[in-house]
Amino acid sequence: MPEYIDYGSPDGAVFGRTSTELIAFYGATPAVRYGDVGAASTYITMRFSTLAISTSVGGLNTEAAMSSFVTQISTLTVAMRNLGLIT
Numbered sequence: 407m408p409e410y411i412d413y414g415s416p417d418g419a420v421f422g423r424t425s426t427e428l429i430a431f432y433g434a435t436p437a438v439r440y441g442d443v444g445a446a447s448t449y450i451t452m453r454f455s456t457l458a459i460s461t462s463v464g465g466l467n468t469e470a471a472m473s474s475f476v477t478q479i480s481t482l483t484v485a486m487r488n489l490g491l492i493t
């Protein structure tokens with residue numbers, strides 16, 4: 407039978423009272439909350455063309471969109487590794 411960290415309150419559970427408290431999962435070294443990198447500056451947009459070959463068929467069709475996407479994925483990966491959620 408699993409053990410639970412919370413006691414079943416309808417208000418939920420919070421890990422860390424402040425943004426400077428250390429948290430870790432799966433035996434990783436506890437780390438502080440990952441720094442704010444802001445929201446993605448561009449979003450993936452889907453555009454479809456009736457042409458057989460098109461450079462704008464879906465998604466990341468500008469350098470800025472690709473750069474923003476890569477930054478967000480990289481940031482998520484680093485934060486999840488630091489918390490021990492992925493290896």
